[in-house]
Amino acid sequence: MAAAADLDEIEEVNANFILMANLQQASTLGTQTDNAPVYDTDGSAE
Template structure:
């Protein structure tokens, strides 16, 4: 019957469209996850760099010699 075949064709096309949509959604989710991971890594490196700079600059200024008015060095 032609109506039955038309209905089966319509069902098949809808299923294929659904599968294609699902694959597209999956690819999008993979790309979004990769982007989020890249952003997390950037934030971690930035935070690490900031902490290292703060640590280094604090260490350098804390260990700098302090001089008295007569030129002698004092230990702080």
């Protein structure tokens, strides 16, 4: 059953890689579009 355990490990690593890639893409998209400060409901800049 070592092969099944190895497959689970590979799937977990792939999922983490995809998650990190998505987070990195989201952060770069955010920095490109957010050129004005975001104001909260109380008027303070975030």
